Amino acid sequence: MEFKRVVVTGLGALTPIGNTVSEYWNGLINGVSGAAFIKSFDTTHFKTKFACEVKGFDADGFLGRKDARKLDPFVQYALFSTEEAVKDAGLDFSKLDTSRIGVIWGSGIGGLKTFLDEVVNFAKGDGTPRFNPFFIPKMIADIAPGHISIKYGLRGPNFSTVSACASSNNSLIDSFNYIRLGKANMFISGGSEAIINEAGIGGFNAMHALSTRNDDPATASRPFDLDRDGFVAGEGAGTIILEELEHAKARGAKIYAEMIGGGMSADAYHMTAPHPDGLGAALVMRSALEDANLTPADIDYVNVHGTSTPIGDPQEIKAIQDVFGEDIYRINISSTKSMTGHLLGAAGAVEAIASILALKNGIIPPTINHFTDDPSFDPKINFTFNAAQKRDIRIVQSNGFGFGGHNASVIFKKYED
The missing domain is CATH 3.40.47.10 (Thiolase/Chalcone synthase)
Structure with a gap:
């Protein structure tokens, strides 16, 4: 159909x-x-x-x-x-x-x-x-x-x-x-x-x-x-x-963006900790990309789950590296939780709004409060640290991961008639 x-x-x-x-x-x-x-x-x-x-x-x-x-x-x-x-x-x-x-x-x-x-x-x-x-x-x-x-x-x-x-x-x-x-x-x-x-x-x-x-x-x-x-x-x-x-x-509505895909997965690993290799996170991003009929090369910006925890941040980056490969150096990554904190069950919607407005306005919100590089992260990755960046954005992906190993990722694109 x-x-x-x-x-x-x-x-x-x-x-x-x-x-x-x-x-x-x-x-x-x-x-x-x-x-x-x-x-x-x-x-x-x-x-x-x-x-x-x-x-x-x-x-x-x-x-x-x-x-x-x-x-x-x-x-x-x-x-x-x-x-x-x-x-x-x-x-x-x-x-x-x-x-x-x-x-x-x-x-x-x-x-x-x-x-x-x-x-x-x-x-x-x-x-x-x-x-x-x-x-x-x-x-x-x-x-x-x-x-x-x-x-x-x-x-x-x-x-x-x-x-x-x-x-x-x-x-x-x-x-x-x-x-x-x-x-x-x-x-x-x-x-x-x-x-x-x-x-x-x-x-x-x-x-x-x-x-x-x-x-x-x-x-x-x-x-x-x-x-x-x-x-x-x-x-x-x-x-x-x-x-x-x-x-x-x-009805003559104004249109902010088009939603084109969503993915869901489970870590099947631990009640609160994410899988250390980011297996569930990688699976959900791939699932969302497949649902949207996209490849990693199509994504311009990933609004990451990025909670500021010692365990959670590295597993998400491992997953993005696994999914995006060399394309990770082309995309912007940012965590708006650096500003809002973690809104738990509301986080996905609030961060989807940030992603939609990034599309509309051509501006990537920053990851603030960066003071010291973590040597475990590839320095060539663009985390959009400390200041917003202007960029022409066509497609965005936004991730959310929850206790129990629940993962959900959504994708929006610029609306074209």
Whole structure:
């Protein structure tokens, strides 16, 4: 069968370096760090005292105090970024067949703050089960796409993808597949996460996964630097409107880019550590290239997973070297997590937005906070260190890898009629 073409017609973002797409993009190309000391709870007894928090987000102002109290922050974030994307796409759902518009949304953890608050309140009590009636519906990971569909009256496929830090890349791939198979006209897709609380930071600290560079939070996220010491937790949301090309053209939509491929794989190796030889990462990039009917020579820029961990960064570069061969010296590589921190289940969507805007604007966002070369990396590789680079870009690839060995990679190209 002949696949339908799938295009991007709307974007929305709530990030640690900007609460709109334009603010986020300006932060990226100017190399702004979103890391700072945590304000949402007392970190006195925590190994890590900083994170990339969302700044200036007013849930009560956006939703109203009554409705905001019924929603975990990860859902608040999802609704906020989606409202921007819907407006950006110029959508009037009253004029569209909403039975063919769906929502697929990723979150690695879901309502962790809600779970924490309810369990703490119970533990402080006398054993009598006094739980908020919204406890379960606030917490479950699938509630974000549910609320999005309710708000806009969308009756197409609706579910959540949960694959740790690959979650929102998986949501994009599932949405892409439904549209190109002709099973839907449009999807609201993306991801959100809100884990900057005692349980989130404490849990990742217990794993020794987070940076502990408390003396200099702004430079703590150092992908590919010799002195990297762990990732920096982030939070927020990213929304991408994916739409069947002819449907988009019929309503006169603006088109940012075309999504042309996606790949998925598993490391089948360890619950948290990536395969040291990057086998799953190489497999997923090859799978995405094959799906898009491309060769490595077609890619101009790879927005890497690049978390700033001692183990994760080298395995991804090994995988890229394996897949791209000599073409690795021709492409740009960068990790926008150096600025946003790691948004976990929202990372794929937020980084896909960065990739799409790089295509649109001909600018590669940098990998900031590079101070010392790691001799294990080939010095001829262009990591786009410390400053954005202008470049004519035709095709981009964006990677996401998650605990459990989940890998997902997406590919976008400049739209050509």
